[in-house]
Amino acid sequence: MTRWRRRHFLATLAALPGLGFARGDPVSRRKAKFGEIASSVQMTLSLPRLIRLTDAEALASIDSGFDTTLEFHVTLWEHGSREQVGHRVIVVKIGWNPFLKRYVVKTKGSTGWMQRTFTSRTAAIEAAVTLDRIRIAASDDLTRGTFEDGPYYFATVLAMRNPIKEDDSASARRRRRGDRDLVWFGHLVETLAGERARAEEVVHVRTNYFYLEAR
């Protein structure tokens, strides 16, 4: 084995652990509906993978009366550009309310919490995992164009079910305790154990392109 080959072999060998620990969120494509209502651009997108109707644990959690929190990070991009056009975070809570004896879906919008109730759990879940005509940008923030010439826009949505707040995590507790070695060891163990997931379920999608018609 020549020296060059040996060096590359050793470098690859040394990089293997790093490659093994690297975890990226696979971004899948998902079709969304975009529309211009008055002076805003709205999007409708459903992400049923966030709460599968076959996920017994998730369903039991909803039925228990504890709120299941869904967090959607919606980012609007212009095709060909690396700068985001807009970003919005939408929080949705779904759970059984024992007083109302109904499923409640609460959505936090710009004006506060909006509440909807459902007798059917399936309907409540469907409502919760669907971003229904949410405002993603002001029309004035986008450049109008044509189908042939663009400019085109698309959105990425990072949706998380019951996201883990860093403040409540074991790492944060160790950090507060002030033992640096313990924090370092904890990071290492959690990285190896794959415990540093951000949520119970993470869905990362990228929408289809759209353009804003010239008026």
Added chain:
Amino acid sequence: MKVTSRFVVPKMRVPWWGRLETRIIAALVLLGTLCVGASVYLVRLSVAYFDTRVGDALDSARELAEGIEAFHDGLVSAQVAAFEARTAALAATLPGATEDVEPSLRAQLTASPDVAEIEMLGADGVLVRVRDPNSAEVPLEAGVDAFETQIALPGERGQLRVVYRLDPEIDARYQRLGDQLREIGREEDSRADVEDAVTLVTTVASVLVLLGSMFAGFVVARTTTRRVSELSRVMTRVGQGELTARSQTSSEDEVGQLARAFNHMLDELAAAQQKVAYLQRIGAWQGMARRIAHEIKNPLTPIQLAVQQLRDKDPGGDPRFSKMLATSVEIVEDEIEGLRRMVASFSQFAKVPEVRPAPVSLSRVLEEFERAYGHLSDDETGTLEVRPPKHDVEIEADRQLLKQALVNLVENAVLSAREHRRDGIRVEIHTSSLADAVDIVVDDNGPGIDEARRERVFEPYETTRAEGTGLGLAIVKKVVLDHAGEIWIEDSPLGGARFVLRLPRLKAPTSRRITGA
């Protein structure tokens, strides 16, 4: 008899598996692997032990949470039932006349602080509503901040709706319980992974430590074995006759001590060899001096008698002849006298007796020397100072020969100084005691001896003095060596030469004697 020994040292080519270095590294690897294995096993046991305890704690926590969950459900049901019962009771106590309803509702509102609103829709379509004036402007959130009950009034008098205020902290606490349950779930899900990860991290860390230890051990073993190999090579060279070979190891550890001891042994051996060689040379010179003295001494007397006869038989008829004859005879007699003196010194050198040591006090030797040879300082321009030791030292020596050696040294100093026409000749003799030896130091203020000549001056017939025979210092060195001592020359603080005679003390454990040539 000269004995020459030549050891044939085989080349030591040890296979790699037989080398000390390999064995040390193998032992380190084996020990390290055992330690790492034991460490990982203990860590795994510890993790499993604590994991069991954590699992028990998580189960308890989950059971507790589930108990609280059931309790919360019961609490909510009871609260709902209570609200409905209170609404029914209120409906039963409402007055029949419509104008009396509002004061009654207001009284109920005042009496019940948790009631936010009461509304009655009469059968005639008249709506009576009373609200708590202290209620916040923000609308209450159904199911969280408020609970609404609605019943039909008895006698088809209409509908009664009561809104009760709920404590939002109850729901908040319940939601926090949900967060805790999720955390418990996550901990349970990750227990096996965490256990494996802790073991993996510990294993990796232990292996890294093992590799570090192996590397350090490799370096230490290599360093040590290299020094051992170097020492072994030096020994091989010495065994092949290269007595000047020395180990260059300078460390302070056991290998360094071994190397220094080996070097010291070689130095001692070389010094002993030099002494033996010197004594052999002196012996040869003594034999030659004895023969020359004998060969020269025998014809001297007939020559002198013949010359004297020539002078006696001179008839004196020719004054010029008589003068020439007298001058010639005088020259011959002078030369004969010179030859006699030389023969005498040869004889003296040849007859240096064998050392007969006996325990003797050093002070006594020096006192006798001073008493017998103090005349050496009678010279008006000279001073001989002898300082005996403050604390007397016993040595094993031949008193007469030792005094003879001192005489030779002092004579040599005085004569050298005189030849260089120095005034105020000064010779000092003092002693200094060591652990197992004693030094007799002879200082003079003569011309001194160049460093390059300091070894040569002890060779027989080696002299720079016009009148010297070159035998005095050779006799001194022979006497000293016969006493198992050493002699060397240094610069004297008086400006001339310093001769140091080191003699072993009596019963000195390291004393050795080299006698004879």
